[in-house]
Amino acid sequence: MAIIELKHVHYAYGVGTSFEKQALNNISFSVDPGDFLAIVGHTGSGKSTLIRHLNGLLRPDSGQVFIHGKDLWSQMKDRRSVRFQIGLVFQYPETQLFEDTVGKDIAFGPKNMGLNEQEVKQRVQEALAFVGLDASYLERNPFRLSGGEMRRVAIAGVLAMRPSVLVLDEPTAGLDFDGRALILQQLEQFRIKSGAAIILVTHNMDDIAEHAQRVIVLHEGRMVLSGTTASVFSEADILKQCGLDVPQITRVLIKLKERGLPVRTDAITLEAAEREILKLFREGG
Amino acid sequence: MARDLTVGQFLPGHAIMHRLDPRTKILLTFFFIIQVFLAKSTVSLCFLIILLFLFIFFARLSAGKVFRAVRPMIPVIVFTALINIFYVPGDSVLHFAFLHITKQGLFTGFTLFVRLTVLIVGCSLITYTTSLNALAAGLEQLLSPLAHLRVPVSELSMTLTITLRFLPSLSDEFEQIVDAQKSRGAFFDQGSPIRRIKSYFPVLIPLFMSAFRRAFELANAIECRCYHGGKGRTKMNTLHFAGRDIAAFLVFTALFFLTIIFNFI
Numbered sequence: 001m002a003i004i005e006l007k008h009v010h011y012a013y014g015v016g017t018s019f020e021k022q023a024l025n026n027i028s029f030s031v032d033p034g035d036f037l038a039i040v041g042h043t044g045s046g047k048s049t050l051i052r053h054l055n056g057l058l059r060p061d062s063g064q065v066f067i068h069g070k071d072l073w074s075q076m077k078d079r080r081s082v083r084f085q086i087g088l089v090f091q092y093p094e095t096q097l098f099e100d101t102v103g104k105d106i107a108f109g110p111k112n113m114g115l116n117e118q119e120v121k122q123r124v125q126e127a128l129a130f131v132g133l134d135a136s137y138l139e140r141n142p143f144r145l146s147g148g149e150m151r152r153v154a155i156a157g158v159l160a161m162r163p164s165v166l167v168l169d170e171p172t173a174g175l176d177f178d179g180r181a182l183i184l185q186q187l188e189q190f191r192i193k194s195g196a197a198i199i200l201v202t203h204n205m206d207d208i209a210e211h212a213q214r215v216i217v218l219h220e221g222r223m224v225l226s227g228t229t230a231s232v233f234s235e236a237d238i239l240k241q242c243g244l245d246v247p248q249i250t251r252v253l254i255k256l257k258e259r260g261l262p263v264r265t266d267a268i269t270l271e272a273a274e275r276e277i278l279k280l281f282r283e284g285g
Numbered sequence: 286m287a288r289d290l291t292v293g294q295f296l297p298g299h300a301i302m303h304r305l306d307p308r309t310k311i312l313l314t315f316f317f318i319i320q321v322f323l324a325k326s327t328v329s330l331c332f333l334i335i336l337l338f339l340f341i342f343f344a345r346l347s348a349g350k351v352f353r354a355v356r357p358m359i360p361v362i363v364f365t366a367l368i369n370i371f372y373v374p375g376d377s378v379l380h381f382a383f384l385h386i387t388k389q390g391l392f393t394g395f396t397l398f399v400r401l402t403v404l405i406v407g408c409s410l411i412t413y414t415t416s417l418n419a420l421a422a423g424l425e426q427l428l429s430p431l432a433h434l435r436v437p438v439s440e441l442s443m444t445l446t447i448t449l450r451f452l453p454s455l456s457d458e459f460e461q462i463v464d465a466q467k468s469r470g471a472f473f474d475q476g477s478p479i480r481r482i483k484s485y486f487p488v489l490i491p492l493f494m495s496a497f498r499r500a501f502e503l504a505n506a507i508e509c510r511c512y513h514g515g516k517g518r519t520k521m522n523t524l525h526f527a528g529r530d531i532a533a534f535l536v537f538t539a540l541f542f543l544t545i546i547f548n549f550i
Contacts, residue, residue: 052464055468057464057467057468080470080472083467083468083469083470084470087468088464088465088468090461090464090465090468091461093465095458095462095491095494095495096462096465096466096487096491097491098486098487098488098490098491108466108469108470108471108487109469109470112469112470112471112472113470143494157469158468158469161469161470
């Protein structure tokens with residue numbers, strides 16, 4: 001059974017004023033255990049509004065949100081417990097750190113779950129290991145860490161709740177190439193080891209090309225495209241209309257094809273593109 | 286983002302009230318406040334109420350919405366009016382133990398109720414029809430003569446403009462941090478008062494950190510552009526009085542004297 005299922009979700013801001021804006025328009029999709037789903041869209045496409053519906057921070061104007069088959073707004077009494085199952089990591093999560101040690105900050109979520117001290121401690125260490133930091137960080141002041149380390153501590157704060165779906169809003173924003181690759185790789189490891197699903201919200205196509213299985217494209221509150229990563233990237237024209245781009249490597253292949261070379265343009269990862277180009281040399285040579 | 290109309294939320298529009306010069310609106314609001322406190326008789330109070338509806342009409346706002354936004358203030362207004370009912374000496378109408386209700390007291394209470402409601406609604410109109418930046422610019426120009434008295438008007442207005450500029454950012458950030466901590470299971474507004482205050486620490490600490498970070502960044506950015514006080518700075522959009530502003534002044538002066546005349550009827 002799907003962990004999260006959205007059915008015809010609509011949401012508008014500023015109803016009845018001149019600021020009224022339909023932020024979400026008829027959104028439906030579902031997430032199964034172990035999924036790696038990417039939600040992409042330009043600024044203002046409704047991405048951030050959408051993820052706030054996944055753990056009950058916002059209530060849809062119409063439509064339903066099901067968590068494990070139960071309607072979040074009519075069949076569940078304890079909506080707070082949903083937030084432990086659907087872990088939400090906001091944009092620039094390092095700005096939400098507040099404790100004086102890394103350990104205490106990561107423990108905030110597990111403590112709110114009402115776990116005992118032993119369990120909390122174990123989860124903090126486990127979460128810290130997932131983001132590639134060792135136990136020496138536990139007693140350090142989070143505000144003295146580097147930007148990348150702070151981000152990883154903040155993500156660990158959500159991982160420590162052992163969510164069955166992890167939702168991340170632009171987790172790689174403002175990081176350099178190595179920082180990006182590291183965080184994505186750690187998230188992928190978390191997904192494989194824990195069996196949790198990951199929803200990655202981004203406008204960076206290169207981020208999702210390597211890892212995402214499915215992609216949803218949002219444009220002005222509507223779902224424009226939805227499908228496997230390769231099928232979405234093959235719609236380069238629609239993506240362009242939404243202010244998005246295909247991964248850099250796919251762009252190279254499209255240009256090659258435009259020059260009349262027989263390459264397939266649905267290769268989205270570096271390895272696949274490499275094979276495609278090498279094939280060209282073999283056939284040509 | 287707030288989903289309901291709140292007191293003071295600017296609503297862009299093109300009604301006559303929107304197009305008046307902010308200086309005109311500030312001065313006329315002061316006029317209006319004085320007028321409200323000069324109105325003494327039933328007739329002039331009713332006149333004020335009619336005026337208020339006319340203003341709302343000229344601002345193209347819905348009266349229902351404007352009054353609904355004042356609702357949170359009603360307990361305060363009623364309380365003030367009630368106190369007066371009991372404390373004004375005069376001809377007794379009703380008395381119970383040490384409480385005396387007098388005719389004069391009832392009238393004063395009623396007067397206060399009308400005055401305060403009209404006052405709050407009237408003052409809220411300027412913020413509905415004027416953007417905060419326009420208000421700040423208007424205030425700066427109105428206060429600019431004070432610069433001769435060594436009042437740092439341009440620095441004050443710079444501070445005010447920066448504050449106004451960053452209030453929405455801070456409020457967005459506040460909401461985002463609240464959402465983030467809620468997503469980690471934080472709950473607010475539950476339990477004992479001390480617990481409630483403590484529950485806001487995870488929000489307030491990041492908010493202060495970010496406010497300081499922004500302040501440092503902004504200070505650097507301002508300095509990098511060679512800002513050194515506001516002396517001699519010019520404006521991109523200068524304010525100009527138009528014919529409608531003069532008309533508004535004339536109309537308000539007439540209304541002002543009408544209110545005083547109605548006091549004697």
